[in-house]
Amino acid sequence: MRTELRRAGAEESLQPVHLQSLIYLSKANRYSNTPQALAEYLGLTKGTVSQTLLLLDRRGLIERFEDDIDRRVVRLRLSPAGERLLYEAQPTLAWQNATRNISPNRIRNAVSALREALTTLQEDNEGAPFGVCHNCSWCQKLSQRIYRCGRMGDRLSGPETRKICRIFEAKKTEEAA
Amino acid sequence: MRTELRRAGAEESLQPVHLQSLIYLSKANRYSNTPQALAEYLGLTKGTVSQTLLLLDRRGLIERFEDDIDRRVVRLRLSPAGERLLYEAQPTLAWQNATRNISPNRIRNAVSALREALTTLQEDNEGAPFGVCHNCSWCQKLSQRIYRCGRMGDRLSGPETRKICRIFEAKKTEEAA
DNA sequence: CTTTTCCGTATCGAGCCGATACTAATGGGC
DNA sequence: GCCCATTAGTATCGGCTCGATACGGAAAAG
Numbered sequence: 001m002r003t004e005l006r007r008a009g010a011e012e013s014l015q016p017v018h019l020q021s022l023i024y025l026s027k028a029n030r031y032s033n034t035p036q037a038l039a040e041y042l043g044l045t046k047g048t049v050s051q052t053l054l055l056l057d058r059r060g061l062i063e064r065f066e067d068d069i070d071r072r073v074v075r076l077r078l079s080p081a082g083e084r085l086l087y088e089a090q091p092t093l094a095w096q097n098a099t100r101n102i103s104p105n106r107i108r109n110a111v112s113a114l115r116e117a118l119t120t121l122q123e124d125n126e127g128a129p130f131g132v133c134h135n136c137s138w139c140q141k142l143s144q145r146i147y148r149c150g151r152m153g154d155r156l157s158g159p160e161t162r163k164i165c166r167i168f169e170a171k172k173t174e175e176a177a
Numbered sequence: 178m179r180t181e182l183r184r185a186g187a188e189e190s191l192q193p194v195h196l197q198s199l200i201y202l203s204k205a206n207r208y209s210n211t212p213q214a215l216a217e218y219l220g221l222t223k224g225t226v227s228q229t230l231l232l233l234d235r236r237g238l239i240e241r242f243e244d245d246i247d248r249r250v251v252r253l254r255l256s257p258a259g260e261r262l263l264y265e266a267q268p269t270l271a272w273q274n275a276t277r278n279i280s281p282n283r284i285r286n287a288v289s290a291l292r293e294a295l296t297t298l299q300e301d302n303e304g305a306p307f308g309v310c311h312n313c314s315w316c317q318k319l320s321q322r323i324y325r326c327g328r329m330g331d332r333l334s335g336p337e338t339r340k341i342c343r344i345f346e347a348k349k350t351e352e353a354a
Numbered sequence: 355c356t357t358t359t360c361c362g363t364a365t366c367g368a369g370c371c372g373a374t375a376c377t378a379a380t381g382g383g384c
Numbered sequence: 385g386c387c388c389a390t391t392a393g394t395a396t397c398g399g400c401t402c403g404a405t406a407c408g409g410a411a412a413a414g
Contacts, residue, residue, distance in 0.1 A: 002197075003220035004302065015370070015402090020179075036392065043180030048371050050394055055369085072379045072392040098298035102290050110287040113279050121275035187372085192401070212362065225402050227363055232400085249361040249410045 008089045017042065021052055022061060022086050025078050029133055029163035031152065033076050037166045041130055061085060119170040131168030134161040138169060185266045194219065198229055199238060199263055202255055206310055206340035208329065210253050214343045218307055238262060296347040308345030311338040315346060 002016070009019045024041055025033060032041075039049040053076065056062045061082035067073035078086070099107055115135070122129055133139055138151040139161060147156040151167060179193070186196045201218055202210060209218075216226040230253065233239045238259035244250035255263070276284055292312070299306055310316055315328040316338060324333040328344060 003218075006220045010403090017370075034392080041180075043183045044370095045372055046393065047373080047395085051370075054394090070380070070392085074393065094298060094301065095294070097301060098294040099290075101297060102293055106286060106290045109283060110290040113276075113283045113287040116279055117272070117275040120278060121271060124271065124274060192371090194401075213360095221401095222403060223362065224364085224404080228401075231363090247361085247411070251362065 004094065012085060012089075017044075017052060018056060019089065021049075021056060022078060022082055024164070025062060025076055026083070026086055027164045028076075029156075029160055029165050030154075032130075032164055032166040034073055035076065038076070040166065041164075056082070122170075129168040129170065130164060130166055131170060132161075133163055133165045133168070135171060136165060136168045137171045138167075181271065182268070185268065189262060189266075194221075194229060195233060196266070196268070198226075198233060199255060199259055200268060201341070202239060202253055203260070203263055204341045205253075206333075206337055206342050207331075209307075209341055209343040211250055212253065215253070217343065218341075233259070299347075306345040306347070307341060307343055308347060309338075310340055310342045310345070312348060313342060313345045314348045315344075 005016045005019055009016050020042060021038060024038055028037065031037075035046060035049050035053060038053075039046045042049065044052075053062065053064070057064060059081075060079055063077055063079050064074050067075055119131075133149070133156065136149075138149050139156075140148045140150050142148050142155070145158050147158065147161045148154070149156055151169075182193045182196055186193050197219060198215060201215055205214065208214075212223060212226050212230060215230075216223045219226065221229075230239065230241070234241060236258075237256055240254055240256050241251050244252055296308075310326070310333065311324075313326075315326050316333075317325045317327055319325050319332070322335050324335065324338045325331070326333055328346075
């Protein structure tokens with residue numbers, strides 16, 4: 001995967017960390033699309049991330065705009081060019097293809113086991129949690145299409161609950177008897 | 178994992194690529210402990226890897242010595258200091274701990290599914306194969322403790338068949354009907 | 355024996371990265 | 385409202401990664 005990421009980045013003359021940043025931003029929800037969150041996610045300092053964002057901005061791959069409420073905060077999102085680059089690189093497609101010969105049931109089991117391992121790993125390291133909103137213990141389902149974050153008190157759309165959140169807290173696993 | 182690797186490296190003031198190189202060398206078999214193999218494994222050029230090895234050598238973490246037969250070739254192995262550093266960093270231990278709450282059966286299934294996906298992924302990318310000798314189609318069992326590489330014609334010890342080989346070829350999966 | 359091929363190294367320039375110092379905005383205590 | 389601690393982000397500097405290129409030395413091809 002590491003080699004693959006390097007190769008994909010080299011084609012656009014981007015470093016692995018640039019692609020990882022773009023991938024993250026494409027999946028970050030409203031609480032997690034800031035330089036600070038990206039720095040925590042990548043395990044880099046905010047100064048380093050600031051430079052990375054400078055480069056991505058110069059390339060026109062991201063857009064930066066001020067937060068309405070807290071004017072210290074910079075919000076980030078992919079530009080159309082950034083979306084296109086990511087779409088053409090298709091970093092996740094390779095893995096989807098790689099599982100084509102494996103039964104859906106085995107994939108489900110493997111994914112579930114890996115998710116448990118990841119949660120335990122994150123707890124052990126006391127690191128930033130960073131999980132998909134939909135699997136978070138704060139995520140409440142209000143109706144067919146409307147969700148709510150019990151931590152922040154905001155209403156969330158369905159697609160938004162499939163994004164990555166920096167204040168994620170894992171649900172207690174019921175099957176881990 | 179990426180963040181973890183960076184953190185572990187930072188404690189020794191090493192870059193991620195340095196730790197990855199050490200990890201690789203700790204697991205590379207006799208056909209795969211050269212700068213060339215490491216470059217292919219990491220997806221870097223041989224020039225870059227040469228510099229990485231220069232640094233690791235200056236730090237006393239690896240040892241370099243000439244090959245007896247082909248005198249162009251440099252053989253690499255971890256020095257005692259390098260072994261100690263890896264042992265203290267314990268990069269694999271975190272994952273072993275993370276699976277402590279998962280039943281051995283689920284782990285076996287997940288590992289098997291992942292191995293299949295990896296093989297497919299490698300075939301798709303036509304990249305360097307790099308697999309564990311024991312799972313290679315050339316690996317023959319001669320007796321209880323003696324194995325043989327059908328490709329190179331050498332006899333291999335049991336522990337050696339658990340190392341990484343650059344001329345790996347995946348066995349045909351029997352269960353993928 | 356000559357030519358080609360291959361393994362590894364050396365050097366240069368672009369750029370990542372952490373450390374440090376800095377600006378600007380927020381928020382708490384009074 | 386005012387002071388100060390805190391927080392988000394930026395700027396600068398030095399060490400190092402990384403690819404490109406050129407090079408030397410050994411092996412293989414003819």
